[in-house]
Amino acid sequence: MNKITFPHMGDYYIPINYLLENITKSIVIVPPPITKKTIELGSKYSPDYVCMPFKYNLGNFIEALENGANVILQAGGGCRYGYYAELQEQILKDLGYKFEFVNFIENNHVSIFNIYNYAKSLNKKLNIISFSYYALNTAIMIIIMDKLSKYPRENLGFEKEKNSFLNTKRQFQEELKMKKHTPLSLVRLFLKYKRKYKSLPINKPKNCLKIGLVGELYSIMEPNSSNNIELKLASLGIEVHRFTTLTYLLFQKKHRLKKLLKKGKKYLKYHLGADATESVVLSMELAEKHYDGIVHIKSFGCTPELNAMSILEKISTDYEIPIIYFSFDSGTSDVGIETRIEAFYDMILQKKKD
Amino acid sequence: MKQITIGLPKAYLYYRYHIMWETFFKNLGCKVITSENTTKKTIELGKSLSIDESCLSSKIYLSHVASLQGKCDYILVPRVYDYGKNEQVCVKFNAIYDIIKNLFPNINILEYNIEKSKHHYELFNYFHLGHAIEKNIIKILLSYLKARKASKKYFKEKLKKQTQKLNSYKPKILLVSHPYNIYDNYIGEPIIKKLESMGIELIYADLLDKKTARMYAEKLSPTLYWTYSKELIGAIGYYRYSVDGIIFLTAFPCGPDSLVNELMIRKIDNIPVTSILVDEQSSTTGLETRLESFIDIIKERRKNNE
Known part of the structure; x- marks a missing residue:
């Protein structure tokens, strides 16, 4: 049985998790939240003067592998990030873990065809239309998450009730995780929380x-x-x-x-x-x-x-x-x-x- | 007409292209001057010019440019983005032109931009370079062809000598390092001298024919996309069974090397490997001890194999 994992980046694990669960129909193991332990593990096995994301990713992978994951996905590009995958795979293999490493990077960019082909190999029922549908939902999720994060950033320091913004954000993320989504329901969710944020009392x-x-x-x-x-x-x-x-x-x-x-x-x-x-x-x-x-x-x-x-x-x-x-x-x-x-x-x- | 002087900073891509540039400009009737060798003072100046975390090689480059200021009419600052699909370079080379331009607003820079994916080819660049000096296009083209020939011949001869070295009975060590580190007076020179004084035959990874190197590199690391790193690790694939040991030499904190060298060290298992990291405060005594013990290991292994 495939148990897929991927590196953390902020709250974006929610849409990524959603996409992977739906297109591969396999179990997705989200790595435990980043703590001091994650970075300690990552730094221990990384080259000394490599940049930090490498160490965080490696820490995520080790923690996820300990939790039972056996497929690792990595994607990225632009600078050194595009080359992380090969070395991370080698390091984890040298540590004795058994896993499959899937790299979506091609020519230093994330390739959407690679993602489709990989998902297809796991889930025979997948076709272009259903893949596009889930990809669209994921894209909408990412966009509304980013749009909704703008207002709190600008007003969080002026809230009258303590932690009101953070609590609302938590509620939003819970709802984003729980439901089955359609593009329309996502837009509704966005409008609901936009109103909710705006109604929070601030003193600016x-x-x-x-x-x-x-x-x-x-x-x-x-x-x-x-x-x-x-x-x-x-x-x-x-x-x-x-x-x-x-x-x-x-x-x-x-x-x-x-x-x-x-x-x-x-x-x-x-x-x-x-x-x-x-x-x-x-x-x-x-x-x-x-x-x-x-x-x-x-x-x-x-x-x-x-x-x-x-x-x-x-x-x-x-x-x-x-x-x-x-x-x-x-x-x-x-x-x-x-x-x-x-x-x-x-x-x-x-x-x-x- | 007054003779135009062109300044070449002796760092970074100088070591890859210097024959070509020198021949080209001399053919066009210019005077070419090169900056002095790197010394302790160069490093100090470079440190004051750049951001602390920058790599040692880039600090050296800035310092060399600064030392040429006022001594010549133009300074050649090459900018490289890529050599085609999957053939990129360290981002430092992408930005070096703009960094210099902002740091020294008063110098005249000769532009040279290789970005094959956007059709900025080498030949066009030479037309561009020549245009600042000479209006006759045919003369520029001839100079370019001559320069290319001279450069090819120079590196071919060097490679020939290196191939002869492989037959030597002395212990052989492959030096894997960017040319701007290994041939630099401050970073690589002390190491080369020390190794040669111990009777070691040195094989340079960067001298291997570039096409061959890239082919071998693909086998060792299929997803690697830095051209300069490919050319270096290709040499590992090519020479790994004919040398007794490998030394990786990098300047702190080189981005590509931090990943590539680590991967190579993990993958090579048939010969001893060591990695030497040079930074601004490196001491020669510590370095010498490390080299000596590495050579001891190699000599011991040779004895056992005989």
């Missing part, structure tokens, strides 16, 4: 602090890998904006790239690789829109974002906008992050008053 001043969160995709989308920095910023009473979501990466990135380069002509001539172009151009736009500050996060050693950082420094001086850089590795402590965030908060607050 008109000229509150506004910051943009840019950087490497995994750190941004997986809160555990970045010490929950987004939540920490928001709960200080800052309106947090971020633009890297799965919706963007899957459906929008391809069309936007050329436009981005055109916009960022002042600093860029060529595409910088992975998401670095976005980091630079977005920061420029945020600066032009007079945001109060920019938070740039990445995992240690992420080369594309390092490329972006050397240009961000120039933007920071040109537009006089404060930028703070965070680089996460397995040893990053909560306390250190909090101190730096608070100092940054004080600084932008002071700047705003002047």
